[in-house]
Amino acid sequence: MALTDVLELNKTELFTKIRNGLPIVPQTQNLLDCKDDLLYAWDSNESCLLVTNWRVAQLQPESKSAGKQLVSYQTLIPSNTVGLYVDRVVVSNEGSLVALSGPQGVSILEVPRRSGPNGNFMDGKAKITCRTYSLDALLFQNNPQLEVRQVRWHPDSVSDSTLLVLFSNNTIRVYNHTKLRHVWKVGPHTVKTGANTSLSDFGELSVDFDIAPAVKSRNEASNVLSTTTNSLNQSNKTLAAAKAKKERVEWPIVILRENGNIYILLAGIDSEVTRLQGPITISPQTSANYGLESCALLIIPSLPPTVIIAESTGKLHHALLLEAETTEHYLNEVDDGLLIEPSEWTLHVTETVELELGLSSSAANGTSETYNCPMYLKRDLINEMRYFAYHNAGLHIITVNFIAELQRFLDSEAADNQLALASASSAEYILCTKFDSSDRINAVFGIALLQMPAGLVLLLSSGQVISLKLVIDAQLLMTPKDQTLRKVTDAVLEQQGMGPSFVDTIKGLLQRSVSQPILANKLNASSAHERYELLNQSIEVLRSQYLKRHELVRAEFAKRINCIKLQKKQQLDEIKSLEHEREIISERAHKLAERFEEISDNQELLVRRCQKLMQEANTTLPNNVVAEREFTLEVARINKATKSLAAALDTAKKTSNKQRYHIGKSQESGKSSTYELPEKQQRTITDVLTQLSSEIDRQIADIKRMNKIVGT
Incomplete structure (x- = not known):
């Protein structure tokens, strides 16, 4: 259990209670959701929402050893009883609201504020009554054939309260809290009346939708242009107000129908009038159309956006949503009242990934029987290159590798850079819940993605809980030194024109077409013959996909x-x-x-x-030149004068030294005798010495000046 339940959620009280009230119908649904550190689970038995802090729950062993009280779950009781069958729990973008959706209705539950040391609701109160309201309850009562196909929260909602609901009558209703804001028609009316044939026979029903990144409104741009043209004669105040008007955007809502046709509804969050385009062209053309049994749609917000189309046969089509060079118009022959504009978009399918839905023993025996079931897609918010596909037969993780090539192409500044989507996507079969040819299934009842650290929680119809840790990105497992060395090696190989590196060669040899998933337990034990066939199949997979490849390596x-x-x-x-x-x-x-x-x-x-x-x-x-001769004579004269001055200076220095000698000697003799010169003689001698000192200073100044002139 520790290998498949790293968080030990099977032992918690929350999933023990959930396990006792699971739905009877074993069809894939999603009764789990996670926002930040809170894990939400729907209790079908008591019609209430259970919440637990999964990060705090991981510290339960430490809290128990320290003598602290264990963190339990909280019960959010709806103020109005939710009488509908809930098969989908969707938390809003900011976590303030929870949408409880079922085939026959949608209810909104307001989440209380968080407080307390562990971030629980209302300081950890065990049971909390929350305000709950149903959306268009009378509509479902008057139209029992109406069903909900998909619900999504709008990403442009400032109040985190705008919900988009797709109905089986090809309409999308926009709700803000309890108010119905808009009803957008996305296809022909499909309600069966009398002997009329339902449009579901022609695959015209919309089965799923997703919201692509926003684009600039073309109508808004044309309106601004016309307004500017008509207001040339108006005052400066009017022009300033027109410039200050907020630029509007449109959100392309990509709609998938059962027959594989793709439509795009261009609408803002407050748009009364929308623009419907389609079916958009899908290229390249093939002998078999794309998505004949389409069941799910997902958009990855890359540049350009990546569209994932899933079929119940296990095929996944990866396509790029591009702007068309020329608009194409399609006539609507089903409903003349539905206005469809020329298509401004195209879909370019880059690859098709085929998943293995279960490990059937018939496939091991060589028979052609295959298992088909509806597939559901879920984005990975941490790694944009990865998404999840869950169904009645388990869970797949698909990595779209060409998104990284798109990003590198956009970041590159080289003029001759060319885009070549050569990297194929990889699909890993993580969990298998069907490994025999019987009709028994162990469907996925709930999937929740954990963040920081990344993890995955699965609830199966058998009541088993699978909790696994996920690697955010394989590149993060490499040290910065290894990454630098890898980049340098790739650059050298690219400059030398050599082939792929040895690491890429080994990865290519180890790349498996079939993976050995985790086998989940079932409610009903399989027979000995089925277990023997499963063992043989597992051994064959290990030999062909693991051991043989290791021998090649x-x-x-x-x-x-x-x-x-x-x-x-x-x-x-x-x-x-x-x-x-x-x-x-x-x-x-x-x-x-x-x-x-x-x-x-x-x-x-x-x-x-x-x-x-x-x-x-x-x-x-x-x-x-005469000037040069005169300059030469002047230099000779100055040199002669300098020499005479130098000789006179030497004579003066000798005379000064001699006088200093006699003065010193006279001073010594004067000290030894008390004889003193008369005042007149002393003054005369002082004057003479002063005059001699002045003469010496003048001669020194003349010599320095001559030296400067001569330049010596």
Whole structure:
């Protein structure tokens, strides 16, 4: 149980209560939903909604060891009894409302505020009465044949309260809380009256819809243009008001019919008038039409949007929703009152993935019997490249790999970049609930996706709960160093024009066309013969899809090792040869360096000699300029004067030193005797010395000035 129930939800009181009141009809439905850290589950027995904090529930063993009170579930009791059969629980985008949908009606339950240490409702109160209201109850009473096909919350709702409901009469009703805002017609009227034939025989019933990313309203753009043209003579105030008008957008609502036709309804959240286009062209054309038994539709908000069309036969068509180069118009022969505009969109099918619906023993015996059942699709909000397909026979996880190629193409700035959708999608059979040829099924009754950490919770019709952990992205398992090395290797291989890397080759060898899913237990035990056939089939899958591929990988590794050994030996020989050449080059470089130093010294000597010769030749030229001659004579005169001044300066320095010597000697003799000069003589000597010092300072200043003039 630990391998298939990592969160140990089978032991919780919530699913014990749910298990005792599961619906009797074993058809695929979704009684679970998750928003943030709250897991919602519908109790069909008591017609109430059970809620638990799954993150806090994971800490129950620690809380029990610490002596704390275990966190239990809360019961949200509707204020008005929900009398309809609920087969779908859908929480709004912000988690403030919960839509309880069934074939014969829709009810909205208002979620109370969260408070308390664990983020429970109303500080952890066990039972809470919540305001509940039904949508168009009289409509279903007056039209018992009317059924609900799909419900989705509108992503553009500011108050998180706009709900879109698709009915079996080809209409979409838009509700805001309890109020009916709009009724959008998306197809011909299909109600059977008297002996008239129902349009379901022709596949004209709408079975599913999804909302694509918003686009700019073309009608709004034309209205703004016409308003600007007509208001040229108006005042500046009117023009400013027209510019300040908010730009409106339209949300393409992609509608799927049973016969595989795709229609698009362009409408804003408050649009009274809508635009219906279709059926849009699906390319490339094939001998068999796409989606003859269509049952589900899903849109992945890539650029361009990716449309998933599911068939009850197990086929999944992956297509890109593109704008058409030219509009195409189709005549509506079923209902003349339905206005259909020329189609502005096309669908380009990139690939078709075929799923295995159960492990039937008849398939193992080679018979052609196949099991078909309605499929339901659910997006993965964490990884946009992945979505889930659940049905009566279990659960598949499909990864659309070409979305990453689209993103790389859009991010690339190269002018010659070309888009080639070469990566095929991968489908993994995670859970199998049907592995024999009998009519017994163990359908999926609920699926909820957990976030942070990523996980998956499945409720089966047998009452078993499957909880698994999911990897957000396989690239996250690689360290940043490995990712950098992988990018560098791919870039080098691309530059060298080489083939795929060894890692890609190994991945290609290990890629399986059939996976061995988890086998869920059933309410009724199978016979010994069926178990024996299942064992043989599992062994055959392990041999053909696992062991055989591992043998191929081992042979590829051996081949790779031999090739690497040969390359290593060759590289070692090349290294020895390069080492010898490096020694020779080093010796030559040393000799060249010595020769270069010698040549550099000789060159410097020759340059000096040339400069001296040029000076002498320039001074002895007969056609020398008069100014140059005068400048030469002036320089010679200044040089002679400088020499005479230098000689006079030396004489003055000697005289000054001699006088200083005599002064010092006289001072010493004066200290030894008490003889003092008369005041007149002392003043005369002081004047003479002052005059000599001034004369010396003047001569020094003249010498410095002469040096500056001469430039020496």
